[in-house]
Amino acid sequence: MTAQVLPPAQGRFHEDLGIWIRIAPRAGAATCAALFLDRDGVIVEDTGYLSDPSDVALIPGAAEIILAANQAGVPVVVITNQAGIARGYFGWEQALTVQEALDRKLAASGAFLDGFLACPYHREGLPPWYHPEHPARKPRPGMLFAAAQLMHLSLRDSWIVGDKLDDLLAGYNAGLRGALHVLTGHGLAERPSVVAWNPPRFEIRLGNTIAEAAELLNHQNRVHPNHIRNQP
Numbered sequence: 300m301t302a303q304v305l306p307p308a309q310g311r312f313h314e315d316l317g318i319w320i321r322i323a324p325r326a327g328a329a330t331c332a333a334l335f336l337d338r339d340g341v342i343v344e345d346t347g348y349l350s351d352p353s354d355v356a357l358i359p360g361a362a363e364i365i366l367a368a369n370q371a372g373v374p375v376v377v378i379t380n381q382a383g384i385a386r387g388y389f390g391w392e393q394a395l396t397v398q399e400a401l402d403r404k405l406a407a408s409g410a411f412l413d414g415f416l417a418c419p420y421h422r423e424g425l426p427p428w429y430h431p432e433h434p435a436r437k438p439r440p441g442m443l444f445a446a447a448q449l450m451h452l453s454l455r456d457s458w459i460v461g462d463k464l465d466d467l468l469a470g471y472n473a474g475l476r477g478a479l480h481v482l483t484g485h486g487l488a489e490r491p492s493v494v495a496w497n498p499p500r501f502e503i504r505l506g507n508t509i510a511e512a513a514e515l516l517n518h519q520n521r522v523h524p525n526h527i528r529n530q531p
């Protein structure tokens with residue numbers, strides 16, 4: 300695999316994890332809950348293998364909810380499957396120009412992402428990005444585990460917002476508290492599968508857009524009832 304020569308601010312590809320990881324510095328090392336967000340179809344319009352920065356269009360309410368999380372001290376972590384890389388549609392530099400465009404649009408509202416993690420692998424991918432079932436590719440939980448370890452996050456208190464069942468499954472497989480399913484992106488087509496899925500110990504909220512994640516932030520600002528029950 301070739302080393303990526305890009306500005307450090309863009310993060311880097313972690314060979315052992317198989318994930319592009321960019322993490323913003325955070326004051327303190329206390330473990331806290333995070334808001335995990337799928338990107339395409341949740342934060343930005345899903346144009347299908349988004350690779351042109353001029354196609355980056357924020358979904359209404361996305362910047363506001365990310366800003367609200369920033370202000371509440373809840374780390375916002377994007378976890379995104381980028382099979383377009385495996386399929387040879389675009390490379391990392393192009394993928395990162397899209398990410399930069401998103402960062403600029405968020406910055407215009409004063410919002411920022413604490414973490415950006417991307418998995419390039421796909422079972423129909425080209426070398427070196429072929430993998431039959433990479434542990435970091437959603438619905439598998441590798442990106443969430445990596446973020447939790449590197450960012451000191453409490454997975455069981457965290458939520459994920461996704462438009463696909465695979466986003467929710469990744470959250471479930473990582474032991475998150477729950478998920479908000481939205482109707483943007485592939486959400487409408489995926490909603491029946493989400494409704495039919497009835498996992499134990501995982502809260503599913505059915506919403507319309509990421510704007511409804513405001514309710515999740517309210518939950519995260521309070522002490523989780525389980526914490527009280529678990530006190531000796």
Ligand SMILES: [Mg+2]
Pocket residue numbers: 337338339340341345461462463484485
């Ligand atoms: Mg999506």
